[in-house]
Amino acid sequence: MRRSPSFAAFLAGVALSGVLAGAAQAHSPYLLPSAFDVTDRKLVTVQGSFTESFFSPEVAMKSDAWAVVGPNGARMPLTATNLRELALVEVATEQSGTYRITTGQRTGRTAKAVLVKGQWEFLEDPATAPAGTTPVDMQSLTLADVYVTRGAPSTAALAPVGKGLEFVAVTHPSSIFTGQDAKFTVLFDGKPVAGQAITLHAGDDRYADAKTPPVTLTSDDQGRFTVKVARSGVYQIQARYRVAPTATDATGHSYTYALTFESLR
Template identity: 30%
Template sequence: MKLYKSFIALALAGLSLSAQAHKPWLLPSSTIVEGKEAWVTVDAAISEGLFDIDHQPLKLDGIVITGPDGGKLAMENVGNGKLRNTFDVKLPKPGTYRIALVSQSVMGSYKDKAGEMKRFRGTEESLAKDVPADATDVKLTRTQGRLETFVSTGTPDMAVFKPTGVGLELVPVTHPNDMRAGEKATWRFLLDGKPAANQGFSLIPGGVRYRGTLGEIRKNTDANGEATFELPAAGMYLVSSAWPAAAPQVPGQPPQMAPRRVTYAATVEILPQ
């Protein structure tokens, strides 16, 4: 299962927003690219410190790059490292590009013929192989995750934000490549194409190791799935959200997983005034 580690890391990213949690991320060299020959380099990793290269690379299988005209672009100059992977993207047309890793996975437990508890993690396609036909007390959690970032050249546009209607999605009112510190921004979250009412999300700035504190900003959407807030200091940030909200852990018991878990994370840049 090539995407197994990416699936699990993406699923776990929504379970904890602590400074110690390992987070997957895509970090573009810039979110606004100028010049006749527009290129961007993207780092992809899973790390303990946000945007720090301190753990392992994020597998690039399944990365989809969508241009402003809806066309798909290929990664170029792919580099596979011990702690991070990198790739370049050529931006041939003006507008906004989406770079995304969308994943689905299944995890759970069952009792075999002998009554012994077994655990498994896999994909929807591997479910029949992972769980024997004679298994009992089967418990499943299906996880859908979206990890993405956005890059614009020329005038940013909204074409790539057309919702798919699957999972948790950010459909911004304020373009994420047109945000400046101290200004107001409005974001809209959708869950399966419908407004994600009272949906919690976090905005975490990079550079935690230099601050000594996480610096997390937490917000909630309104009944229309929207939130308007003042943008913090300039820098690269990770937007993170998960549905449903994680249940409190019972001491001495493993974390309880809902039958369905949906996560969203995106790297965005706030520019100076």
């Protein structure tokens, strides 16, 4: 049976075949379970929050679409308890296999954004838009997942939703080991996304002498990317994918997907 590492393992450094990025993007989403290996449990509690420092909750992740996908692949709704800094859900884990706990697709605020040299930039004041650009409405859509396993890992809960932005785990999330490749595919509406930036964050920064900078990876032409961490710990990987307004939809959409996983020796 795989055991969760001590809390000190949150201080783990990262070794990836990627490029070091700058400071973490503000208020990134995450889910964090009370245990990833629930073999000796019949219940797991999962917190959901937005933070600037993993995994310290700051703003509760409220959603009307909380759910669990069980080992049989069936999706069941969950009801969260929303506190100020975090949301909490309890999930029964009496059956053997892998469970996917998810916020579901949650709709966030709409902000003004402009396209500058192929990149979307958000504006606090539309009047400050660069010359030659036209501000548009951009609505945020966030989805966060985490997997826990009782006994032997199973695969039914890993099936892609096929809508919005998501990561498909090629390497089972309950079989990610330190120093070994963990493979994923990034999809949007069920199709691979080439050249997508994926950011990996290590926790827990509040106990580290210096913050571990996030690492940025890029998916290949088939949407595949590989993560390899140097030390055991808990990590979050996320991506953002933005869709411009169209003739049939005047509002653009900014999708964020986040997955938390544990890496053990």
